[in-house]
Amino acid sequence: MTGNKTRTQYEARARVIKAMAHPSRLLIIDELNRRERCVHELTEIVGTDISTVSKHLSVLKNAGIVTDEKRGVMVYYRLRVPCILNFFGCVESVLKQAAKDSLSVVG
Amino acid sequence: MTGNKTRTQYEARARVIKAMAHPSRLLIIDELNRRERCVHELTEIVGTDISTVSKHLSVLKNAGIVTDEKRGVMVYYRLRVPCILNFFGCVESVLKQAAKDSLSVVG
DNA sequence: TCATTCCTTGGCCAATTTGCCAAACGGCCC
DNA sequence: GGGCCGTTTGGCAAATTGGCCAAGGAATGA
Numbered sequence: 001m002t003g004n005k006t007r008t009q010y011e012a013r014a015r016v017i018k019a020m021a022h023p024s025r026l027l028i029i030d031e032l033n034r035r036e037r038c039v040h041e042l043t044e045i046v047g048t049d050i051s052t053v054s055k056h057l058s059v060l061k062n063a064g065i066v067t068d069e070k071r072g073v074m075v076y077y078r079l080r081v082p083c084i085l086n087f088f089g090c091v092e093s094v095l096k097q098a099a100k101d102s103l104s105v106v107g
Numbered sequence: 108m109t110g111n112k113t114r115t116q117y118e119a120r121a122r123v124i125k126a127m128a129h130p131s132r133l134l135i136i137d138e139l140n141r142r143e144r145c146v147h148e149l150t151e152i153v154g155t156d157i158s159t160v161s162k163h164l165s166v167l168k169n170a171g172i173v174t175d176e177k178r179g180v181m182v183y184y185r186l187r188v189p190c191i192l193n194f195f196g197c198v199e200s201v202l203k204q205a206a207k208d209s210l211s212v213v214g
Numbered sequence: 215t216c217a218t219t220c221c222t223t224g225g226c227c228a229a230t231t232t233g234c235c236a237a238a239c240g241g242c243c244c
Numbered sequence: 245g246g247g248c249c250g251t252t253t254g255g256c257a258a259a260t261t262g263g264c265c266a267a268g269g270a271a272t273g274a
Contacts (some may be wrong), residue, residue, distance in 0.1 A: 005230060007130060007134075010130035010131075010133045010134050010137075010158050013130075013133055013195065013199075013202070014127075014128055014130045014132075014133055014204055016127075016130055016198050016201050016202060017124060017127050017128045017133070017198060018125075018128035020121075020124050020128075020268095021121055021125035021128045022121055022125075022261090023114060023117035023118045023120075023121045024117075024262095025121075026110075026117045026121055027114075027117050030112065030117075037249085038220080038221090039220070039222090040219090040220065042264055045238085048264090049263070049265080050221075050222095051222075051223080051263085051264075051265080051266095052223085052262070052263055052264075054221060054222055054223085055222085055223090055262080055263090056223080056262090058223095063201070064201045064202065064204055065201060070270095070271090072220095072271065072272075073140070073218095073219060073220050073221080073270075073271050073272065074219095074220065074271095075220075075221060075222095076222085080201070080204055081200050081201045081204055082195065083196075083197040083200055083264075084197060084201070085127075086193065086197060087194055087197050088120065089190070089242095090188065090190040090193060090194050091120050091123050091124060092120075092192060093127045093188050093190055094123050094170070094171045094172060094173065094187070094188045094191070095119055095120070095123060095221085097171055097184055097187055097188055098123075098170075098171030102157045108241090127240095129232085145250080145251090146248095146250070147250065147251085148246060153226075155233075155234090156233070156235080157235060157250085157251075157252095158233085158235080158251085158252075158253080159232075159233055159234075160238095161251060161252055161253085162232085162233090162253090163232095165252080165253095168219095176254085177240095177241090179241065179242075179249080179250095180240080180241050180242065180249060180250050181250065181251085182250075182251065182252090201274090203262095
């Protein structure tokens with residue numbers, strides 16, 4: 001029964017994946033892969049309102065993808081699971097394949 | 108924008124990831140990794156209305172994750188990019204880490 | 215204490231997503 | 245043609261998301 005994967009497990013996975021499914025959050029993940037960053041820095045990089053970035057970060061944090069650490073007035077975020085980046089390699093494969101067949105995803 | 112990646116590229120990636128970000132679609136991907144399946148079979152596995160499954164499949168297809176092939180009356184779907192599955196390994200890492208800190212994602 | 219800086223939260227609105235039902239489409243066989 | 249089966253599409257309601265603005269902490273320094 002629980003032999004393999006339950007619906008609950010798929011839901012858990014989906015929550016993690018969903019947390020990544022936004023351009024700004026992907027940008028944030030990419031940036032945090034380089035080094036930790038405070039919210040203010042990320043806001044400049046992303047280019048939207050700081051409240052919006054803060055909400056994106058809380059989505060990522062809630063999904064277990066990033067951690068935060070308060071040092072003084074600043075809150076520094078960093079990636080919690082480095083392998084997230086391999087992930088992107090695969091997504092690129094999809095996009096490359098899609099490009100061959102000129103699907104609309106490639107945008 | 109800081110790096111060599113444009114917003115457009117992040118949007119393309121997000122579209123692919125977003126297409127995966129649903130429990131039923133993850134289940135479908137997992138199943139298609141075993142072997143190709145027609146819509147009717149997938150409907151039994153997923154357990155929702157066939158029209159709902161069909162829409163999930165069109166999301167996956169549009170993202171370049173699956174292909175379909177009509178043979179007679181049936182439409183068979185299969186994975187287009189096998190590495191999608193490695194992807195899950197990483198998601199599991201996230202969940203495992205999250206479990207350690209008992210975050211809510213694990214649900 | 216007060217002001218400043220950094221960040222988070224609440225409120226609101228527009229846009230998107232998900233599910234079902236019902237209807238349409240497309241092969242196939244009689 | 246007519247009927248059946250497998251699949252897709254349209255339409256609708258409920259729920260979720262993403263963005264901004266404004267207000268609410270929390271740490272620091274004057």
